Amino acid sequence: MKHSISFTINGEKVHLEVEPHKTLLNMIREDLNLTGAKEGCGAGECGSCTVIVDGKAVNSCMMLAVEADGKEIITVEGLAKNGVLDALQESFINNAALQCGYCTPGMLMSAKALLMRNPKPSEEEIKEAIAGNLCRCTGYKVIVDAIKEAAEKNN
Amino acid sequence: MNKFQYVKPATLNEAADILYQNGDEASILNGGTDLLVRMRDKMIKPKVVVDVKAIPELKELKYTEEEGLFIGAVVTMNEIVCSDIILEKYKILAEAAHEVGSYQLRNRATMTGNVCNASPSGDTIAPLYVLSANIKIFSKEGIKLVPIDDFILGVRKIALKPGEIVVGIQIPPIKGKNGGSYYKHSRRKDVDLATVGVAAFCNEGRWKIAYAAVAPTILRGYKAEEILNKLDVIDDTTLIPAMDAAVEEISPISDVRASKEYRFDMIRISLKRAVLAALEQYA
Amino acid sequence: MYKYVGKDVKRVDGLDKVTGYTKYVDDIKMPGMLYAKIKKSPYAHAKIRKIDTSKAEALEGVKAVITGADVPNRVGLYLEDKTFLATDKVRFIGEPVAAVAAVTPEIAEQAVELIEVEYEELPSVFTAMDAIKPDAPLVHENLGEYYHGPIFFPKPGTNISNHYKIRKGDVEKGFAEADYIMENEFYVPHIQHAPIENHSVIALTEPSGKVTVWSACQSPYAVRKALSVAFNLPLHKVRVISPAVGGGFGGKAGTTLEGITIPLSQKCVGKPVKLTFTREEDMICSFVRQGCLARIKTGVKKDGRIVAEENTFYWEGGAYTEYGVNISRAGGYASTGPYDIPNVKADSYCVYTNQPVGGPYRGFGMSEIHFAIEQNLDMVATQMGMDPVEFRKINAIKEGGHTVTGQQLYNVGITKCIEAVEKDIEWGKKSEPSGPNKVRGKGIACMYKAPSMPNNVASSAVIKINEDGTANLLVTAMDIGQGSNTVLAQIAAEELTIPVEKISVVTGDTDITPYEWQTVASRITYCAGNAVKKAAQDAKEQMLKLASIALGLPAEYLEFKDEHVVSKIYPDRKISIASLALGLEMPDGSGVHGPIIGRGSFIPPNVRNTDKETGQGDKPVAFWTFGAQAVEIEIDTETGQIEVIKVAAAYDVGKAINPQLCKAQIEGGIVQGIGSALLEQQIMDKGRVLNPNFVDYKIPAVSDAPEMIVRIVEVPEETGPYGARGVGEPAMVPTAPAIANAVYDALGIRINSLPLSAEKVLKAIKDSQK
Incomplete structure (x- = not known):
């Protein structure tokens, strides 16, 4: 049986009928065509599916779509506002904090959730926030630098 | 899935009605961080998934001098890590909750979920053993409290009957000087399962020890406790008999994470480090 | 001197990636799309007696089922030893034996479970040493019939699919002259590429029979070639598009899932068929880095000169070595590391085993052999009482020195690299451990690497000048994260004097973008870079002719400057590139020439075969990249855990076209190297992978990244664009041996195999105390 759910995603209200066994990630990608969030492992180990639900970073592969009912969701597609990039997006480009780009949306969302709850994070707090986001390309240093830079810019 | x-x-x-009617075919959905992986891997195929996150009693996190701490079933790990009362009175729990998975996972994962999975390497379970936690269970017959070591029966086996639902975890108040710590040994610093874990807790000079990932369930370290209770001075050297005792108390296996032999070595070191860290907290 | 080259131009793909806009293959959805799943072998080695697909075919929603009978042609990049689905027998656990296309992934999965396969189990081999025994079961009985490139030497009737030999000087005499001889054995296990994107392919067959695949692949043209062979299709009927690649590291070189999706799509003409691997499938069914057993014997004179080296490498190539044979070749022609040694004997054997398929992996054999070479070097230095850095400086190839194949080299930056890391790591200075039961150590390792590719592989580029003065650069060099789109745009910009932001890079479509052999081997900046430079020059020559007419000045008096052709003498006499883009308009209103399209082709000059018996040759490779890394580590002596505190790296890249991206490659390589050094191993039990997921196959996370000091050395490569060499792979090669050498420095203990897991280190500490 499908469930009727309503939620906000990137500021837009959405009503959908979803099968209970559909993950939030699949709903976002397949029903809403927001393909920024990726499936890298399907088991909560790589973080490439990270989105923000009610202000908190979560692995969207480990949440059912029906659980999104009444929630407010932000995906990477919702980071830039009216064509203006988020400070994190700017700093990721400036620091070459991305290479293949596959982990980037998840990495950005973990970082965004961090800055939302803690505008002035320490290096340890940055590392804690992205410890669950695997990147095989960059070696992480530039990602940490980019998050620091965005935080400084915000303050 | x-x-x-x-x-x-x-x-x-x-909830109790639904669980009773569906028996083994129902699975409780709490944080989902274990359930969804197991459904994805087809290890379980429930017919009914019961999302308990709307039940008000399960959302509570409260402390009273008389009853101690209650952590509702759907309280997340991050809520526990950030709780002032837990940081003040039960720091070992916050420490252990922080060891679970990644930040985003801890936004969903719950301590009750960790307990109900009953994995030998569940990070928050050993600390709950040393804090003598009780599992608060609701059924149509009423509420009952089950000590955690009676609740966990084996690997992924818990004492929960159809129609029963865990409301939360009740931890007795701690009177007097105390300090505790959870030491986790794992392969990678970030986001890893425990290869070996030790929870150590001292209250008014009485020690409680629990071992993780070295037997089908968490184990209490009664022998090590006995030795520790008799020590006047605790340091690297005087700890050796307790470390030896820990080796005797566990029955680890060899798996992809470590050999049995390495786990024997690490239980010694983990015990030592947990005890010394607990002493630093002791106040 | 340069306006765009050598500058930290921001990634041209950055905006699309940070907004989540970039579409990777699994992000693509098409109308009527079907979803595929594969049936995998549960046996390491077994005859397929019967496959019954009738139940699967009967399932509602199933549109096509295929087995080995549908893909009978053998393919392979260097040795045609594989079919896309197992035909007569299975050779590793996880080998695809059948596949299904259905209207949903769930139905496809159900259908796969309904396929019944009858096997007859055969004896298996799981190590190279077992596989080379005379009575070992043969993984490929018909090796003698397989087509292979002329530079490979399989031994039919054995499991050896290639034997590369080096015979240089007189090794017996060399050892006789040596004052010290050190001989040891080292082992490097199988590891995973683990890009965050799993393999994904969509195939569509049109009514005309034309096949299009959208594949997360590094090498569209190499894939096209293999597919044409596999399915008897002419090349113009196969179109390979690589929209974006979410990390490759070699794992997406060659062919992967295309050969499974095409026959499915041929049975459902007009419907696209998508196959995306799960993480588990990616870790079991696709390329891994093969295991390598190395025996190194080094002979040294009292003055520190290495006079003889005898090395043997046994590569555990897995069930198919279509690609792996070339790794064994690379191991052979680079067998001594970056040192000038007069007498060398080396044998590099590629060996079939009943394990997952070994394939290209960042470093292409260099990480494996340098792990052995660089440790043995330290061991002999220790025996002699010589400082490891000094020892390396003595033996490193100098100006005019010779490689193991007898190639004479000039413009060699290795000594500069050693000096740089020596300084940055503060070699010789001991720092305090962070606590009790902790010890610190420092270690160094050097490396060299050449692009391992057939001698005459080609690159090409097309530049179209637009009438507003912008340009489109068409290449099939794939930006797999290394930043090639940015670097190639910088090269085009430099030549054309058009700003980078006015150049749009189009890649990865064999119907549109021009030929590129493969995006592998750290060859793109060099090979494709040269092609782009030539294409730009070609466009410029055309425009120069037209400008000469327009300005009434001889072409030799004109130059390109700031998007114009300008007189060298009268700077005010100029004409814009924009106004030449579509040809020149004459005073009478007529036009000449037409649109400016620059065309550039490149093959590395004069790369020639080596001698079959001796491996000797004066130019067996296009260029060599040299580098060094030094590390500082801290070991917890109670747990065996190693923490890498600091890594100093220096590479001679010839010319860094984009220093920021160059450093990014090196930092990423260091951390991937740390993963292979400390954490990573594909744990197998009789061919079964026990850790096919990120729960138990740990790659480095953020806390594993050390402090990194990266130096770029620039000794120009004369055939490289602006002097550039490749650096993508070299970045990870010396990390593991440098860490192993630091373990010795800290503990006085040698560990001869990877990974240097906490458990292994602790065991070594305990063994040393016995």
């Missing part, structure tokens, strides 16, 4: 029916009861009674 197989197809299933999703229900989200609003009350404990309603």
Whole structure:
């Protein structure tokens, strides 16, 4: 049986009928065509599916779509506002904090959730926030630098 | 993932009815961080998934001098890590909760979920053993409290009957000087399962020890406790008999994470480090 | 001197990636799309007696089922030893034996479970040493019939699919002259590429029979070639598009899932068929880095000169070595590391085993052999009482020195690299451990690497000048994260004097973008870079002719400057590139020439075969990249855990076209190297992978990244664009041996195999105390 759910995603209200066994990630990608969030492992180990639900970073592969009912969701597609990039997006480009780009949306969302709850994070707090986001390309240093830079810019 | 029916009861009674009617074919959905992986891997194929996150009693996190701490079943790990009362009075729990998975996972994962999975390497379980936690269970017959070591029966086996639902975890108040620590040994610093874990807790000079990932369930370290209780001075050297005792108390296996032999070595070091860290907290 | 080259131009793909806009293959959805799943072998080695697909075919929603009978042609990049689905027998656990296309992934999965396969189990081999025994079961009985490139030497009737030999000087005499001889054995296990994107392919067959695949692949043209062979299709009927690649590291070189999706799509003409691997499938069914057993014997004179080296490498190539044979070749022609040694004997054997398929992996054999070479070097230095850095400086190839194949080299930056890391790591200075039961150590390792590719592989580029003065650069060099789109745009910009932001890079479509052999081997900046430079020059020559007419000045008096052709003498006499883009308009209103399209082709000059018996040759490779890394580590002596505190790296890249991206490659390589050094191993039990997921196959996370000091050395490569060499792979090669050498420095203990897991280190500490 499908469930009727309503939620906000990137500021837009959405009503959908979803099968209970559909993950939030699949709903976002397949029903809403927001393909920024990726499936890298399907088991909560790589973080490439990270989105923000009610202000908190979560692995969207480990949440059912029906659980999104009444929630407010932000995906990477919702980071830039009216064509203006988020400070994190700017700093990721400036620091070459991305290479293949596959982990980037998840990495950005973990970082965004961090800055939302803690505008002035320490290096340890940055590392804690992205410890669950695997990147095989960059070696992480530039990602940490980019998050620091965005935080400084915000303050 | 197989197809299933999703229900989200609003009350404990309603949840208990659904669980009773569906028996083994129902799975409780709490944080989902374990359930969804197991459904994805087809290790379980529930017909009904019962989302308990709308039940008000399960959302509580409260402390009273008389009853101690209650952590509702759907309180997340991050809520525990950030709780002032837990940081003040039960720091070992916050420490252990922080060891679970990644930040985003801890936004969903719950301590009750960790307990109900009953994995030998569950990070928060050993600390709950040393804090003598009780599992608060609701059924139509009423509420009962089950000591955690009676609740966990084996690997992924818990004492929960159809129609029963865990409301939360009740931890007795701690009187007097105390300090505790959870030491986790793992392969990678970030986001890893425990290869070996030790929870150590001292209250008014009495020690409680629990071992993780070295037997089918968490084990209490009674022998090590006995030795520690008799020590006047605790340091690297005087700890050796307790470390030796820990080796005798566990029955680890060899798996992809470590050999049995390495786990024997690490239980010694983990015990030592947990005890010394607990002493630093002791106040 | 340069306006765009050598500058930290921001990634041209950055905006699309940070907004989540970039579409990777699994992000693509098409109308009527079907979803595929594969049936995998549960046996390491077994005859397929019967496959019954009738139940699967009968399932509602199933549109096509295929087995080995549908893909009978053998393919392979260097040795045609594989079919896309197992035909007569299975050779590793996880080998695809059948596949299904259905209207949903769930139905496809159900259908796969309904396929019944009858096997007859055969004896298996799981190590190279077992596989080379005379009575070992043969993984490929018909090796003698397989087509292979002329530079490979399989031994039919054995499991050896290639034997590369080096015979240089007189090794017996060399050892006789040596004052010290050190001989040891080292082992490097199988590891995973683990890009965050799993393999994904969509195939569509049109009514005309034309096949299009959208594949997360590094090498569209190499894939096209293999597919044409596999399915008897002419090349113009196969179109390979690589929209974006979410990390490759070699794992997406060659062919992967295309050969499974095409026959499915041929049975459902007009419907696209998508196959995306799960993480588990990616870790079991696709390329891994093969295991390598190395025996190194080094002979040294009292003055520190290495006079003889005898090395043997046994590569555990897995069930198919279509690609792996070339790794064994690379191991052979680089067998001594970056040192000038007069007498060398080396044998590099590629060996079939009943394990997952070994394939290209960042470093292409260099990480494996340098792990052995660089440790043995330290061991002999220790025996002699010589400082490891000094020892390396003595033996490193100098100006005019010779490689193991007898190639004479000039413009060699290795000594500069050693000096740089020596300084940055503060070699010789001991720092305090962070606590009790902790010890610190420092270690160094050097490396060299050449692009391992057939001698005459080609690159090409097309530049179209637009009438507003912008340009489109068409290449099939794939930006797999290394930043090639940015670097190639910088090269085009430099030549054309058009700003980078006015150049749009189009890649990865064999119907549109021009030929590129493969995006592998750290060859793109060099090979494709040269092609782009030539294409730009070609466009410029055309425009120069037209400008000469327009300005009434001889072409030799004109130059390109700031998007114009300008007189060298009268700077005010100029004409814009924009106004030449579509040809020149004459005073009478007529036009000449037409649109400016620059065309550039490149093959590395004069790369020639080596001698079959001796491996000797004066130019067996296009260029060599040299580098060094030094590390500082801290070991917890109670747990065996190693923490890498600091890594100093220096590479001679010839010319860094984009220093920021160059450093990014090196930092990423260091951390991937740390993963292979400390954490990573594909744990197998009789061919079964026990850790096919990120729960138990740990790659480095953020806390594993050390402090990194990266130096770029620039000794120009004369055939490289602006002097550039490749650096993508070299970045990870010396990390593991440098860490192993630091373990010795800290503990006085040698560990001869990877990974240097905490458990292994602790065991070594305990063994040393016995």
